[in-house]
Amino acid sequence: MPLKAWLEPLLSEPTYTPGRLAPVSVLAIDDDPQVLRRVQEVLTRAGCLVDTAPSGPEGLARLARQNYDLVFTDLMMPEMDGIAVVKHALELRPDAAVLMITGFASVDTAVEALKLGALDYIEKPFTPSELEAFTQAALKKKREREIAREEAQGFIRFTPAERAQHIILMASFTLLVITGFPLLMPDLFKNTFILAESSLIRGVIHRVAALILISAGLYHLAYSLISSEGNRDFRKVLPWPRDLIDFYHQVRYNLGLRNKPPRTGKFNLMQKVEYFGVVWGTAVMALTGFMLWFENQTLSLFPLWVLDAARIVHRYEAILAAATVFISHVYQVHFRPDLFPMSKVWLTGRVSRKEMLEEYPIEYEELTGHPAQEEPVIAWPQPRPAPAAEVKP
């Protein structure tokens, strides 16, 4: 039934499955074709995709075009020695996991390469099972190194442009609330300097803040449509039917009716609701605000009740927006017990690995290509139906 097939991905929880992982890709660099052939044979049989290069420069050229999970390099090569390969490879790709194939004589050189940032070395000669075990250990080591780096650096959640947008939004929104609020309670504010209408400052600040907010909104629109980061995040914040089901599961989890929270991507349902609340609120407030600002033009185009309706909408939408922000958003970023007193993501743009794993596991998997788990998981070797051909660069 097509309907069921269509509904299936919507209703089922997206989980990490090893089968989805790309096969481990390996680049082997050696001037000895026999070694190359051997490495390729062994690792291809184990399920890896293996590229070979007969010299350092050729290998580096391949690495420049394409990223590899592991790079094997011989140390003693005529054109460019292994140390140089390690240096250049790490310059090209700082995350590259470079492994050295050494003879007994060049162990000292290998140790020197480790200091430069190479991951490990294997001594010739080696048996196929030794190579397999070494590769698996190297993958694990690489993963551990990645995790250590994730722990240290966290993950970029917001780009500088996004943080700037948020700060402008926050400042102009606050100003708008402060300068608009007296209209709700004129008795309370009639003698308050700046906020009283007589000083004129209130109205001017309100309109200037509104223009700033609208400009930021238009910039955000352009950013979301044009910039690649903005576009990527905009796609991630779009709501899907899946979110409703996640929400249902989230509530069940919160109430203790379910063992695990639903797995979310970069933005959870509340964040999506808040985001579209801001989009909707800005549009509505801008429209009705301009109608009230240019009331004579409005009256020349529409009957009086339209202006009345605009005033009511502007008033109640303001209450709705302010209440939502001050209740929901302040809870989400200040009073959530794990974040109290304040989440710093709006300043640093980064979240910790721990928060990433707990709150946004799908995003973690998309960014790293690894399951959102504390411990490193090495999904290799994988059983493969047929040995694949060489990876086409």
Place this chain on the structure above:
Amino acid sequence: MKRSLLNPKSKIQNLKFVALGLVCWAALANAQTVSDCLDCHSDSGLTREKGGSVAVNPEVFKKSVHGQAGLACVDCHQDLKGVKAYPHPVPLKPVECATCHESENAAYQTSIHGQSLAKTPKGDAATCSSCHGTHDILPPKDPDSKTFRLNIPATCGHCHLNPEIAGKNASGSVAKVESYFTSIHGWALAKAGLVNAAVCTDCHGSHDIHRPTDPKSKVARALIPKTCSQCHLGVYQTYLSSIHGEKFASGNPDVPVCTNCHNEHRIQLPSDPNSSVNPAHVSRTCSACHENKALNLKYSLPTGRLKSYQSSYHGISNKLGDLTVANCASCHGYHDVLPSSDPRSTTNPANLSKTCGKCHPQGDHPWDIGKIHASKRMEEHWIPRLVQRIYLLLIAATLMGLLAFIATDLYSRLRVHRAGKKATSGADRPYPISRGDKKDKR
């Protein structure tokens, strides 16, 4: 008899001086001259047995209106007429100004001052000399006269600003009189030096002064518009054409007269922030009557005007201090206010686009502008009403939803946190660390 203050040289006045001259001539021929009396009384140290001075400054008397007219002392102190032996017998009878100033005395006798004096002869009630002086009486036109226009407030204030005298009769009246000096009338008189600014006697009368509650008083409700019209004649004419003035003329006891809106002693320019007709206070001033349930019921006036105004953008901005926005008077007019059913009214449907157009020039369009003062919900246009209802529901639902979700979120996080504390360490716990599996922990 009515005497014009602004024009003392009326015919009557002239006739009176002629009469006075004749009397004086007769007196002079008879006996004691002024200089006879001044032989003794010019001694500035001359006192009664009990100590009160009876000295008369000859210069002052000579300058006075009576001295100028050549009156002899005995023309006023008539009981000394024909006395031969000096020092003459004392005490003397009080001087009877009425001998000459008959009509003024007649008015005085019916006034509140005259009545009070009759009731308590030894009381504080003002007599002729209280306002005019004694030997130093000057004509009202003389800038040094106690009754010169610029000096009148001080003359009346001599008693009416004295708490010991004025305070006895009506509590707070001192403050009331005092407020005159800060009013626009008082300012015009004292600061701007305008002699035609209203002084006490213009509104209250002089010899014929009465309590405001006395229908004869110039400041009795029925006479106030007429009294103010002495100066503000144009406004008076406009007022009479308004619904308030029309009903006033037909004897209605409830419509406002000038002072109901403008106040009395403390009247201010509308531009003054303290004025009751300042844009900031107009709605309150009109509401004194138009929010009065009894009056609204009696005359079937529409109710809830103030509330609907205050909840409008005009009302809110006005309250926050924007005085350019519309107040009651901006649309309804003030001296010329008329019910909207009157075709002359600024709020008559036919005139609305012009009235609104004063501020909203783009508003001149054929659409129905709908109900301005929607005192009941049902009178509002249904769309804004519906929008408001939807928003209230939306806000209530959103907030309740958010709070409920936050409550569950907080509950689960605290639950996990508590469970996490019980567990030995994070190392042997499966993902997720803080949001652990419930079954694992129990």
